[in-house]
Amino acid sequence: MSDLPSLSVNGQSQQLNEDEASELAKELKQQLRNGEVPAADGESIERMVAGLGDPRGLMRLTFAESLGVVGKAAVPSLCRALAEHESVTVRRAAAKTLTLIEDPRALPVLQKALLQDPDPVVQGSAVGAMAAVGEEAIDGMLEILINPSSTAMQLGLASWGLAFVGARAPEALRKAATSEHAEIRCAAIAALGDQIQALGDDAARELVENALTDAETDVRAEAATLLGKLHSPDWAVPRLEPLLSDPQGQVRKNAALSLMKLQAEGSIANLSQQLEREQQADVKAVLQLAINQLDQDG
Known part of the structure; x- marks a missing residue:
């Protein structure tokens, strides 16, 4: 992301009291109904960003929608709010609003929020905004x-x-x-x-x-799990059965569970053979579960 243009997040935040927020929201709603783009000058944008801290959810939604319509001009103020505002409500709303705008310039600030903001909702909203880009x-x-x-x-x-x-x-x-x-x-x-x-x-x-033959256990285990989700038993089952004898128990467990999900009744014999030689108690339990379930399905 180093080739993205720099984006300053320095500046002062405005504050709105309840009456000011209500009046501004009323004006913005009317503009949106009329298909008008709200004013995109710095002061107007800062007032809308300030409205993201309103305790009333519908008010925050109006300000977020309005900033979304303003688009890229609102990104610096939203990034500043996400990076610096003391109100977690504002930071959450700023991240969610950036999702509407999909501006790559916000990526460094969003990534920082994901890594450093203490609020899990802010982290989740930040990665959502990143994904939207x-x-x-x-x-x-x-x-x-x-x-x-x-x-x-x-x-x-x-x-x-x-x-x-x-x-x-x-x-x-x-x-x-x-x-x-x-x-x-x-x-x-x-x-x-x-x-x-x-x-x-x-x-x-x-x-x-x-x-499925990756040197790392976690990669093989993840691939085994994925095969159980693809609803392609003709392709998946012959590739899962060899994993029942993988050196790592987690891979063996994931392979057994995927065979169970795929309703691979034809794999019961292989599962049973592995159960007879299996040494790990947790893997044994999964193998037995798969066998029992497939017996019922059959």
């Missing part, structure tokens, strides 16, 4: 996935964002699936389902097949 947001999400300081929630949000963007940027997602970083490969593989299911993407399908 599209392909240009992918690098930032990948950075989060390989950042050792990222929390489990931040990793999950970045993975979700990557999956969302992937449907709009399939080539970038396929590239991520071959990254040197296992965390990125894992998230990309998990996100390839839509491309395979909805688009019939053969290149994505091949990447999933390759992931």
